[in-house]
Amino acid sequence: MRLIWLITTAVLFTASSYFSVRLLLQLADDTATGIAYGAVAIALALVQYAALPYGIRGWSQGRHFSAGIYFVTWALLTLLSIAASAGALIGDTQQQQHLQHTGSLEYQLLTSQIQQLQAQASSIQTTAKTDSENGYRSRALKTLDKLPAIQDQISALRLQLSTLPASSNTAASALFERIARQLNADPDQVMTGAYLLVAVLIELALTVSVSALSEGMAIKTKDHSPKKFRIQKNTEQIRAPSIPTPTINKTEPGTFTAQLKSLIRPPDGRPVTS
Secondary structure: OOOHHHHHHHHHHHHHHHHHHHHHHHHHHOHHHHHHHHHHHHHHHHHHHHHHHHHHHHHHOOOOOHHHHHHHHHHHHHHHHHHHHHHHHHHHHHHHHHHHHOOOOOHHHHHHHHHHHHHHHHHHHHHHHHHHHHOOOOHHHHHHHHHHHHHHHHHHHHHHHHOOOOOOOOHHHHHHHHHHHHHHOOOHHHHHHHHHHHHHHHHHHHHHHHHHHHHHHHHHHHOOOOOOOOOOOOOOOOOOOOOOOOOOOOOOOOOOHHHHHHHHOOOOOOOOOO
């Protein structure tokens, strides 16, 4: 299970960092600025999910103030990451839509007509200038009379080009348009809401993965902590040997004296007789 949490954490962290870097790279003007923005995005992502385990650990240990600082840092960076991920997704989708829009056949035809009319207008201006320089002013003025009609055609084509509906063949755009028709909403608003939801889910899943991984590591560390072995000393109880007490029969005469003599023996081992 720990391996699963480790894999999900790595994948989601990479995705979140990638979207943040993509958004900041779009704001960069040159390569050096882009590298700096990318490094900042990765550093903020590392701080974001390094602060969460420390906050959980500090709160469990009763250090609520420092844990609160960690939690606030994590929350602010999470909101920033959500905005960055959603912004990167929206920017990529809009770029794809723009490329498909400018690459459509109708757009190309209108652009070609505008370019041809602009070439005609430039040719008319050149001809009129040449006639004017050579003394043919009346012919130059007559040539310039054709210019307003061409300019009107160019303006009409540009207006038609600007009002040309955007066409997108991507699956995401088709899905957003279908949802927008069902909800009677703007497709761009549906796209923004959907990408915000995706960004929130990425950060939520990453938070769960990091929390589970840090909790598992804490349990593993606790299980492998050094144990204190107590050395118990076995004390032997020394018991004094019991000395048998002779049984004295007081009913028989001379018995007491005979028993004492049997207990007291001289060094040679012979019994005492008197």
